[in-house]
Amino acid sequence: MSAEDPSPRDRRFPRGVYATxxxxxGRFSLANERTFLAWVRTALALLAGGxxxxxxxxxxxxxxxxxAAVLLVVLGVxxxxxxxxxWARTERALRERRPLPGPVLSGPLAIGVAVAGLLVLVGLLVR
Structure with a gap:
């Protein structure tokens, strides 16, 4: 490759992840990507529910x-x-051979879904 032609590693986005x-x-990066897509599907389900x-x-x-609807839409966002x-934190940890980080928002998202469910339940009972 010439000096002007960047390597594939230099062209990948986001550079802040791939440069480290x-x-x-590859199996670990693909598993990380599947987790990313699972979160996106979860977002779609939350938005659809709201x-x-x-x-x-x-x-x-x-x-x-x-x-409950507003809460589900906020969680979907x-x-x-x-x-x-x-995805970025996990990919960096994989590349730097560090322990994998846990998901930051999984707790608040789980609590938010539980609260939305309780709002619907109470709304069914008081109607």
């Missing part, structure tokens, strides 16, 4: 239904952040 450490076993709560005429007290930053 050494290339890990929209469905408001779009469908469900027998749930309207204020509690709206609160937060999940892709977990996907991206979690």
């Amino acid at each position: 450490g050494s290339e890990p076993d 929209v469905a709560l408001e779009a469908l005429d469900l027998p749930v007290e309207p204020h509690l239904r709206l609160a 937060a999940a892709p952040a977990q996907a991206w930053f979690g």
Whole structure:
């Protein structure tokens, strides 16, 4: 390769991830990518659930239904952040041969889903 032609390693995005450490076993990077995609699917499900709560005429007290719907949409917006930053942190750890980090937003997301479920449950009972 010539000096002007960047290596494939230099062209990958994000450079802040790929410029560190050494290339890990491809199986680990692919598993990390599958986890990223699982978070994206989770985000889509949260968004769909929030929209469905408001779009469908469900027998749930309207204020509690709206609160649960908004909470699910907010969580659906937060999940892709977990996907991206979690993927980058894990890829860097793999490349630097460090222990893998845990997901930062999984706890708040789980609590938020539980709260949304409780809002719907209470909304069903008080209607």
